[in-house]
Amino acid sequence: MSTNKEKHTFPGGQSIEVTQGDLTRERVDAIVNAANSGLVHAGGVAAAIVRAGGTIIQEESDAWVRQYGPVSNAEPAYTRAGRLPCRYVIHAVGPIWGEGEEDRKLEEAIRGSLKQAESLGLRSLAFPAISTGIFGFPKDRAARIFFTTFLEYFSENPASPLELVRVTLWDDETMAIFLTEFKRVFGE
Numbered sequence: 001m002s003t004n005k006e007k008h009t010f011p012g013g014q015s016i017e018v019t020q021g022d023l024t025r026e027r028v029d030a031i032v033n034a035a036n037s038g039l040v041h042a043g044g045v046a047a048a049i050v051r052a053g054g055t056i057i058q059e060e061s062d063a064w065v066r067q068y069g070p071v072s073n074a075e076p077a078y079t080r081a082g083r084l085p086c087r088y089v090i091h092a093v094g095p096i097w098g099e100g101e102e103d104r105k106l107e108e109a110i111r112g113s114l115k116q117a118e119s120l121g122l123r124s125l126a127f128p129a130i131s132t133g134i135f136g137f138p139k140d141r142a143a144r145i146f147f148t149t150f151l152e153y154f155s156e157n158p159a160s161p162l163e164l165v166r167v168t169l170w171d172d173e174t175m176a177i178f179l180t181e182f183k184r185v186f187g188e
Contacts, residue, residue, distance in 0.1 A: 006179055008186040012158035016150050017166040018182050020175045024052035026168055029122035030078070030088035032113050034130045035061075037070040037093050039077060044133045049089060053082035057089055064091075074108040076116050086126075090116050094131030097138070103145060106131055110149045117162055124164040129174050139174055143181035151185060 006018045023031055023045065034045040039061035041050045050057050060079035064071070071077045077091040092113045095105035109130055117125045127146070131137035146167060154160060169175045 005175065006182050008182070010154045010158070012154060012160065014154050014160055014162055015164050016147070016154075016182075016186075017164065018175075018178050019166055019168050020170070020172075021168050022170070023126060023128050023168045024048055024084055026126040026166065027085045028124035028126045028164065028166065029086060030081070030090050030117055030120070030125050031084065031086050031168075032076075032125065032127040032130070033089050033091045034128050034133065034135075035071065035077075035091040035093050037072070039065050039071060039091055045128045049084070053084040053089065056080065056082040061091060072108075073105040074112045076109065076112045078116055078120065088120060088122070090125070092127075092130055094135055095137065097131070097136035102131075102137060103141070106137065106142060106145050107149050110146060111153060114150075114153055114160075114162065114165070118160060121161070123161060124166070125162060126166040126168045129167070129169055129178065132174065139177045140181060143178040144185065146178070147182055147185035 008016045033049050064077045071093050073093050078088050081089050090113050092109040094109045095102040132139045132142045
């Protein structure tokens with residue numbers, strides 16, 4: 001469960017929330033995993049998701065890669081959620097800091113996750129701070145990309161069926177950074 005800290009509602013009725021809590025306990029239709037292109041969930045958020053949801057998540061991820069190949073930034077994979085309180089896990093591949101074109105790749109991962117959620121008929125989705133952990137993406141820059149991508153996406157798609165998009169952050173430092181950028185982007 002998370003603690004709601006900030007919220008913005010778009011004219012189409014979609015809400016963006018920034019919360020602090022445990023992503024694996026979010027009661028939404030899907031959570032987003034900060035994945036690598038091979039969907040090997042060995043560390044960070046990915047490992048926590050498999051620990052909480054069960055090995056079925058890794059097994060389905062392995063099957064996805066066998067069938068479709070490595071996952072790109074723009075087209076996330078998805079699996080069922082095992083024991084998690086959501087229905088799906090959307091596996092978004094964020095960039096590793098220093099590999100080049102990181103801003104574009106993070107924006108693609110976020111936008112791709114929103115599109116994947118819509119294609120699955122989902123109404124609610126929770127993201128972690130993709131790429132800001134072991135992938136080394138600067139948190140303030142990532143936060144700005146998250147919120148500007150949401151702003152652009154819901155401005156371009158005012159009839160989106162997604163009712164709630166939540167960014168669920170684990171630690172105080174990341175929460176403070178994301179709240180600062182949220183206020184800059186949404187003026188709240």
